Structures are given as C-alpha cells and as structure tokens.
Amino acid sequence: MVRDKKKRFVLDTNVLLHEPLAIYSFQEHDVVIPMTVLEELDQIKDRRKDISRDARVAIRTLEDCLVDASPEEILQGVLLNHPNAPDDELGTLSIFPDHQIQFANPVALPGDNNDNLIINSALYLQQQSDDEIVLVTKDINMRLKAKGAGLKKVEDYRTDQLVDDIQFLAKGFAELEGNLWDYIKEVSSEQRGREVYHTLARNELPEESLYINQYLIDDSKLFCGQVKEVNDQQVLLRDLGQERLMGYHAWGINPKNVYQGMAMQALLDPNIDMVILTGPAGSGKTLLSLAAALEQVVEQRRYDKVIVTRNTPEIAESIGFLPGTEEEKMTPWLAAVTDTLEVLHKQDESPAGSLQYIMDKANIQFKSMNFMRGRSIQNAFVLLDECQNLTPSQLKTIITRMGEGTKLVCSGNLAQIDSNYLTAVTSGLTYVVERFKNFEGSANVYLNGVVRSRLAKFAENEL
Structure with missing residues (x-):
C-alpha cells in the first residue's frame, strides 16, 4: 500500500x-x-x-x-x-x-x-x-x-466537527408525514404497568436515522412515540400521545405546543439524567427548565437543590470586581433566570415575597462556572444556560462534575454565539447533541417556535 x-x-x-x-x-x-x-x-x-x-x-x-x-x-x-x-x-x-x-x-x-x-x-x-x-x-x-x-x-480545524451544516444537527424528534399507522403493516403492542409499548419493523419507518429517546410525531396530531430500543430489524416505541404530552404541567406551567410537551416530558422523566434544549430565543427553554426544577425540588422532593450556572465571555475577568458574595456577583448574568422566576410568580399577591420564599425553599444557588471544576454535585437539578458559548472540552468539564441523583439541563441558542473561537458547528452544545444521541440517559429537544410574544416571534423570523 x-x-x-x-x-x-x-x-x-x-x-x-x-x-x-x-x-x-x-x-x-x-x-x-x-x-x-x-x-x-x-x-x-x-x-x-x-x-x-x-x-x-x-x-x-x-x-x-x-x-x-x-x-x-x-x-x-x-x-x-x-x-x-x-x-x-x-x-x-x-x-x-x-x-x-x-x-x-x-x-x-x-x-x-x-x-x-x-x-x-x-x-x-x-x-x-x-x-x-x-x-x-x-x-x-x-x-x-x-x-x-x-x-x-x-x-479549518474540523477534527471535532461532527456535523457539516447546522441544519443536519439532530433535533431530538422526527416529524412523519401523514398518519403513522397508515404505513405500518405489523405492530406488536404490550402493556407495561401504565405504559404501552409498540414493536415495529425497522424498515417500515421512513425516518433514516433513529436513536435512543428520540421522539416521533406524525400529522395526525395524536401520535407521539419515544424510541426506547432500536436495531436493524426492530424499533421499540413508548407510546406517549400528543394529547398526553400537552397535559404535562410543572409549577403551573403547561406546554404551549408539542415541542414544549416533549421537552417537559424529558425534564420530568426521572430516568433521564441529561436534557439538552436548543432553539431560538423565546422558545421557552429557561421557563420550562426552571418550572420543572421547582416542581421536582419543592413538590416532589426528588432533588435537594437547584444549581444555576452559565458561561459569559467576560465573567472571569469582571466577577471579582463586583461587590458581594459569589451569588450576588453572578446575579447580573443570571437575570434571565430571575426574570423567569418573576413570570412564574407574577400572579401572586406578593411577588417579591414569593420569589424570596421560593429561592429559599428550593435552595436555588447561582454558581460561577469558574468554581464548578473539581466539584462533585450530588442530588441536584442543575441548569446550565447559554451552552452555545462553551467549547466541547469546557462542557465535558461540567458534565463530569455531575454525581449520583443529579439531573443536568443544557440549554442554548446556536444563533447567539458570542465566542470569537466558536461557530454553530463547532460549539460544545452541538458536540454534546451529537455525542449523546445514543446514550439512554439523555434526551434532546429542539424547541421549534417562539412563544414569548408576537414581537419576539416576528423578530426571530424576519431579522
């Protein structure tokens, strides 16, 4: 040779x-x-x-x-x-x-x-x-x-680039044309506790690539399944149903569309250790994550605390010069989270009092990413916001800090990268979406659609 x-x-x-x-x-x-x-x-x-x-x-x-x-x-x-x-x-x-x-x-x-x-x-x-x-x-x-x-x-350095174009990035779900059952010839269904599972022939599904915890929805507005096992011959689907998805709720929040329903299901599923949420500004990533966190910490007592952290390009340089404790120094960069808390409690008789009560009750901690290294975080619901600005190695550093009983939510918008060294295809967020596709303990959902306001929706589509 x-x-x-x-x-x-x-x-x-x-x-x-x-x-x-x-x-x-x-x-x-x-x-x-x-x-x-x-x-x-x-x-x-x-x-x-x-x-x-x-x-x-x-x-x-x-x-x-x-x-x-x-x-x-x-x-x-x-x-x-x-x-x-x-x-x-x-x-x-x-x-x-x-x-x-x-x-x-x-x-x-x-x-x-x-x-x-x-x-x-x-x-x-x-x-x-x-x-x-x-x-x-x-x-x-x-x-x-x-x-x-x-x-x-x-x-360009492309060794760690897993997709050539961001449009090929896995969305976490596949939308099938027509009604799924119209082109399925044989199906074997079984009841497992309260859940229904369908076993289908792999070649009867038109979707080319299927992976664990991927969602399947069709145009009937009724069916939604989640891939639990897949090989060359068969696919095992967990039947969720779109109506059932829309019935999920957390801390008074209900999904506004089926994409939020899929995200809510993943966020509330105790068998999923990491949820990756991508999508445009105003699609509900932070709102859904925080609502699910409060529901599972305060109401269900599944986790002991909520840890919120994010990456900001200038944080390491300027955090030391701000007054106060670490959490007080982090507050300006975590305003998106405090704004979301205000939205969740805006109908309360005393919103300010409610916010402080919930902050204490849920043990919400704002942490700088600089101080996450070397830690082992146990029994916590961790929100990692603005992941699009992290490199793959930085995200690996954070993910490997997660200990037993901890759930991690990585969220970000690949259209809003601030780093001079990253693009949408080389961002750490893109990297983990592709790397964790076949991990049974993770789920990924692209939140399609802006629900913040009609102004935000128009700006996202037209600007």
Whole structure:
C-alpha cells in the first residue's frame, strides 16, 4: 500500500485554544508550531478568562512532548507520543523560529501582525520544502489572507466537527408525514404497568436515522412515540400521545405546543439524567427548565437543590470586581433566570415575597462556572444556560462534575454565539447533541417556535 504524500500542518493559536490536544489529531503527518503561536499562548495563559485555561493546557501538552528534546531535535521534529497510535503512524512536532525567516523572494506579508507572521511561516516552509504545507486556522479572514498571499493549502480545524451544516444537527424528534399507522403493516403492542409499548419493523419507518429517546410525531396530531430500543430489524416505541404530552404541567406551567410537551416530558422523566434544549430565543427553554426544577425540588422532593450556572465571555475577568458574595456577583448574568422566576410568580399577591420564599425553599444557588471544576454535585437539578458559548472540552468539564441523583439541563441558542473561537458547528452544545444521541440517559429537544410574544416571534423570523 502506497501512503499519501506526507503533510506538514502549521497550527494557528486559535486551533490550540479551541482544542488544546489538537497536536494529536493529524495521524502520521507532522505538526509545526510557529514561535509566534507560543508567544500568543503565553500572553493568553495569565488572563482572567475562560480561554486562559485552554492556553495553559495547550502549553503543558507541548511541554510534555518536548521536555526531553534538545534544541536541534525541537527544530527538526520530535516524535509525538500519542498513547493510542502505533509507532509507524506517529508524526512529529516541531517549533518553527518564524522571527528568523529570510525569504528567497519577497513574498512575505508585511508588518509585525501575528497573523501575518504565522502565515509567513507557512509560506516559507512551502517555499523551502517539498512536503505539502497546510495552514490550519479557525480564523476565516486569516484563511483568506493566506490564500491571497500564495499559500496553496489552508484549512479549518474540523477534527471535532461532527456535523457539516447546522441544519443536519439532530433535533431530538422526527416529524412523519401523514398518519403513522397508515404505513405500518405489523405492530406488536404490550402493556407495561401504565405504559404501552409498540414493536415495529425497522424498515417500515421512513425516518433514516433513529436513536435512543428520540421522539416521533406524525400529522395526525395524536401520535407521539419515544424510541426506547432500536436495531436493524426492530424499533421499540413508548407510546406517549400528543394529547398526553400537552397535559404535562410543572409549577403551573403547561406546554404551549408539542415541542414544549416533549421537552417537559424529558425534564420530568426521572430516568433521564441529561436534557439538552436548543432553539431560538423565546422558545421557552429557561421557563420550562426552571418550572420543572421547582416542581421536582419543592413538590416532589426528588432533588435537594437547584444549581444555576452559565458561561459569559467576560465573567472571569469582571466577577471579582463586583461587590458581594459569589451569588450576588453572578446575579447580573443570571437575570434571565430571575426574570423567569418573576413570570412564574407574577400572579401572586406578593411577588417579591414569593420569589424570596421560593429561592429559599428550593435552595436555588447561582454558581460561577469558574468554581464548578473539581466539584462533585450530588442530588441536584442543575441548569446550565447559554451552552452555545462553551467549547466541547469546557462542557465535558461540567458534565463530569455531575454525581449520583443529579439531573443536568443544557440549554442554548446556536444563533447567539458570542465566542470569537466558536461557530454553530463547532460549539460544545452541538458536540454534546451529537455525542449523546445514543446514550439512554439523555434526551434532546429542539424547541421549534417562539412563544414569548408576537414581537419576539416576528423578530426571530424576519431579522
């Protein structure tokens, strides 16, 4: 077997910030880190922001690979010590001294701009080497500049990208045309306690991809099933019924459409450990989550407390300068939750008194994500809001904090990403939707439709 021509990948800083272990993602090919990238990581690692942690992890990863190498070996390339790859498939890692570049021809981009210095590194290697040189960056404008400067190969970092287009992201449900039972030839139904389950032939369902806890609804406005088991031959559906879904309620809140009904069912199901809610602003993600949390903490006593946290790009930098305790410092960024509490209790005789009573009764705690690391959270209902601004590694850090008896709700709107390093397809929210599709302890629902107000609905559709 003839192996393809070896490539040398020049990594931009934002690749290592997005995925600190990215150097291990290029199989047998070589990885080059320009000195400018190390300088940028050094400047970022001490900032009081979330990305500083990723910068430190990236630096430690590089140091682990190069710790025993001589200066000459670092320039030539040190074998990457990937734990899962055989020796003959490992590439090398090298540091490129881009400040010492002397071009044979005046093809370099001018100035001391860091992006230009990194592009110049790739251009120099392309000029001096017979290997295929590829610049990898998540910066769209930098990719355009590099191509304009004459670099032949420029790529986005897509190793952890699970979907090519956000329109292909799993919604958590499938909408079938017509009446489901019109094209089902054989069905075996059985009663298990209060629930009815249907066993169908897999090839009779038109939906191409089915996964655990996915919902199926049809145009009859009557049927709704939830996939509990699926293989190449059969599908086991739990019969929920759309009318039954619309009858769910929590803390005085009833679903306004079938999508909210599916979300409410998942939020109240004790067998589901993680619920992922996506959808546009005003679709009810926070309202449903908080109502379900209060219902199960105060009324059902299924959990001991409600923990609310979210990611904000500037939180790590500014939280220390706000007055008060950690919870008081978090209040400005969690106004969406307190607004929702006001909505839930606006009809009370004394709304302010009710809010404080419920805050104490439900033991609602506002926590900064910065202080979630290292914890083990037990018997809690955890609301993680604005997940679209988290990287996959950051979300993994939070999810792995969840202990026994804890339910996690991850919610976010992929159209409102504030991070400079993320897009809809590389967001941690997209990542967990795809990764947890086949986990029996999770459910995902895209809340289709804005119910906040007609003004919000018009703005979502037209702006």
